[in-house]
Amino acid sequence: MSAASCLLTEDQFLCSICLDVLTDPVTIPCGHNFCKSCITEHLETRTMSQCPKCKKPFSIKPELKVNTLLSEMAAQFRQSAQQEASSSSSEQQVSKPGEVPCDVCTGTKLKALKSCLVCLASYCHTHLEPHLTASRLQRHQLMDPVENLESWTCEKHDKLLELFCKNDQMCVCMLCSVTDHRTHDVVPLKEEYGGKKAELGKTEADIQQMIQKRRLKIEEIKQSVELSDKNADREIAEGVQVFSALKERVERSQAELNHTLKEKQRETQKQAEGFIKELQQEISELEKRSSEVEQLSRSEDHLHLLQNFTSLNAAPPTKDWTGVRVHPPSYEGTVVRAVKQLEETLREQMKKLVFNVELERVQQYEVDVTLDPDTAHPCLILSDDGKQVYCGNVKRDLPDNPERFSKCCGVLAKQSVSSGRFYYEVQVKGKTNWDLGVAKESINMEGKILLSPQNGYWTIWLRNENEYKALACPGVRLSLQSGPEKVGVFVDYEEGLVSFYDVDAAALIYSFTSCSFTEKLHLYFGPCPNDGGKNSAPLIISPVNHTDESNPQKFKRIKLNS
Structure with a gap:
């Protein structure tokens, strides 16, 4: 047993x-x-x-x-x-702050071991003994010690609150359950306690989940602020770079203006000094002759005066200074012309600096691109690493593939994108004709293709060595100072932006704006026909040559969909 x-x-x-x-x-x-x-x-x-x-x-x-x-x-x-x-009687302890003391102890209060819900008192081990031995007291309900035992009794019937009314959501005594709550759903207090404790457990779990979500939101906000700080620092650095360059150019122009004005001033001063030197020499000669004439005129020797008169009477050679003038240089308009020239220079330099900063900014979204041979026109030859493509002279016999260009001499990349930003660069050096850009996933790849946004293409091209065009609707002829050798392509999917850059010149070639992208975009390459060898150079997907390696955030590589 x-x-x-x-x-x-x-x-x-x-x-x-x-x-x-x-x-x-x-x-x-x-x-x-x-x-x-x-x-x-x-x-x-x-x-x-x-x-x-x-x-x-x-x-x-x-x-x-x-x-x-x-x-x-x-x-x-x-x-x-x-x-x-x-x-355990020998292990009784004195009641400490926060613990329930024995209500019977006098003097030093011992720690209560149990509380009686009938007597409404708490007892240490010694004073609890009658409740454990006396048959009358053994019927009393004991529990772990608690304070405010009066709150466990019904104010109306002075009975123990041992039941719970679910209808009124309140604790009741046995008499309440047969009077005021007779028709209500009444259950033992212990049973409702278990249910409520389970609810509290669920509530606590929900609260902890809410706390965790808010902590994650705090981290997200902190990361946003950190990113904002980094972007601000980058912009400040770039601003210092741009304005320092502009300031240097202004100071150089000012120095050039000062040098020009001083050169004119020196030339005038030199001319005046030359005239003065000549005049002083003539004055010296004339003063010498004046002295000789005066001396001869005082002579009383008739023979001597007559013999020397002829030589002294002839005037020494002198310059006619009547028309000689020192003309101060004209400074009017010098500063205006210098400022206009500076303005033009600054305009060009600012444009170059701004585009250079913009190019560096979009280069941070560099993607790794490789060509997809399954989409290539049969005349195209791809390198083993999928980074180069050119048009051969022979059309290869390849199996039919609805995803292959049948008439258009083009090829797509293996990668596609449906969100975010991406950038890549293509070397076009040595080519007389090419097409570059992006195309939506649902493009028609069979038959003759018209490259335009209406047909799902956002591209630019070169024809006949120097005819550049953006294939919008209608097409836009591009006037470039020099043909680009390397073209950068940048796409912002959410903003609906496709931009093309001359990488070496750090200049914007053209931008398609306000595009509406609703499906995946593929990278499109068109090396164009060989043209008897004139256009045999390949299009080459080149790694980006970053100019500022000190900022690792700028050069994170983005992985596209493959």
Whole structure:
């Protein structure tokens, strides 16, 4: 029996009415066990006989007989609990702040071991002893120590709040359940406690999930701020670079203007100094002759005066200075002309700097691109690594494939994109004709194809070595200062933007704007026919040569759909 009883728990010996260990247990027809006095009182206060636990009704009031086996087991369990309580009597502790003290102790309050819901008092081990030994007190309901025991009693009937009314969502006593709440759904407090605790567990889980979502949102916001800071720092650095270059150009222009003005000033000064030197030399000669004339005029020697008169009478060679003038250079308009020239220079330089910054910005979206041989026109020859394509002289005999260009001398890349931004570069050096751009997934690849946005193509081309055109509707002829040797292609799917750049010149060639992309985009390459060898150079997909390797964020590679 002791071996079996050790496997049993206190809950199995509790009466669901008084919530204490069973005393004189009886079993009613539905199989539930109660103290004989508890079930007797319960049945007497009900107009209809039913089990207080499962609510099963009985047509006739059941005959109550003590279950002797259960009575013995409950007695043994009670005795075991008393022995356990006695063995722990030496371990009593003084009540600490936050712990429930014994209500009976005088002087030093010991820590309460149990609270009695009938006596509405808490007891240490010593003062709990009567509740464990006295038969009258053994019927009292004990629980773990709690404060404010008055809140466990019904204010109206002064009875223990041992039931819960689901209709009114409140705790009630036994008398409340047969009076004010007679027709309501009333269950034992312990049963509702379990359900509410499970609800709290679910609520706690929901709250933790909400907390986790908000923590993730905080991280997302922090990452956005971090990205914003990086972008701002990048823009500041680029702004310093641009304005420093412009400032340097302004200072250089100012220095050039100052140098020009000073050169004119020096030339005028040099000319004036030359005139003055000549005049001073003539004055010196004239003063010498004046002295000789004066000396001769004073001579009383007739012969001497007459013999030297002829040589002195002849005037020395001198310059006619009547028409000689030093004309100050005209400075009017010099500054205006310099500013206009600076303005034109700055305009070109700003344009180049801005495009250079823009090109560096879009280069951060570089993608790894390889050509798809299954889409290539039979005349096209692809390199083994899928990075080069040119048109051969012989049309190869290839199996029919609805995804292969049949008439148009073109090929698609293996990669496609349906969101975000991407950029790649293609070398077109040495070619007289080519097509480049993107095409939507549903393009028609059979027969003759007209490259236009209406047909799903956003492209530019070169024809006859120097005729560049954006294939919009209508087409736009492009006036380029020089033919690009490497073309960069940038696409912003969400913004509906397709831009083409001259990589070496850092200049924008053309942009398709306000495009409406609703399906995947493929990268399109058209090396065009060989033209008797004149157009035999290949289109080459080139890696991007980044100019600022110090910013790793700029050069993350984007993986496209393959």
